[in-house]
């Protein structure tokens with residue numbers, strides 16, 4: 001079967017003398033491994049269209065019984081040039097690709113995830129200020145698309161909304177990873193043994209799940225809260241996505257940020 005797909009390149013590896021093996025995430029067929037023969041010959045027709053991040057229209061020869069499909073043509077729609085030359089944009093976008101790679105390995109087609117990925121990369125490409133929140137926005141949306149959105153609008157015991165808790169001066173809460181909920185400090189007095197989470201981090205997560213990408217782009221990230229937000233989203237993903245592992249690009253980004 002010959003098909004045309006809308007795809008984003010997640011990974012690209014050299015293979016043998018002149019070929020490449022790519023992992024692409026397609027709108028039509030989910031994630032696929034494809035081989036591109038002759039991709040590294042001096043006069044190949046592919047240009048930048050086989051590098052990670054590239055958004056392409058590709059022609060594939062699909063055989064259901066085969067693990068590796070054949071890519072014969074690729075037309076570059078965007079290589080996201082502004083992402084490529086900005087450290088923060090690049091490392092966070094590569095982190096997003098890694099996350100998509102992990103969560104799509106054993107899933108079928110997911111048009112919503114593809115559209116989310118494309119829209120997020122386009123927004124990062126054109127952003128004029130920090131894109132850190134867009135990265136967390138993407139993670140929060142992935143969690144929802146995979147079906148384990150937490151209930152964090154309010155405390156699981158007293159139902160007080162996270163906004164009310166903040167207004168009443170609540171500082172810390174207990175985040176329950178297994179249940180995907182939290183309890184305020186009045187309902188669950190925190191002991192030293194527990195991992196308290198800043199209530200503002202929970203409020204920010206709740207905001208990220210409610211607003212759209214254009215609104216998020218304008219949002220201001222309070223860096224005091226960033227550590228807790230990062231920690232709860234990462235731990236929550238690891239808890240509910242068994243194959244989840246540390247994102248290498250994100251670890252490098254954090255290491256350089258903290259220097």
Ligand SMILES: [Zn+2]
Nearest residue numbers: 155158184187
């Ligand atoms: Zn409560």
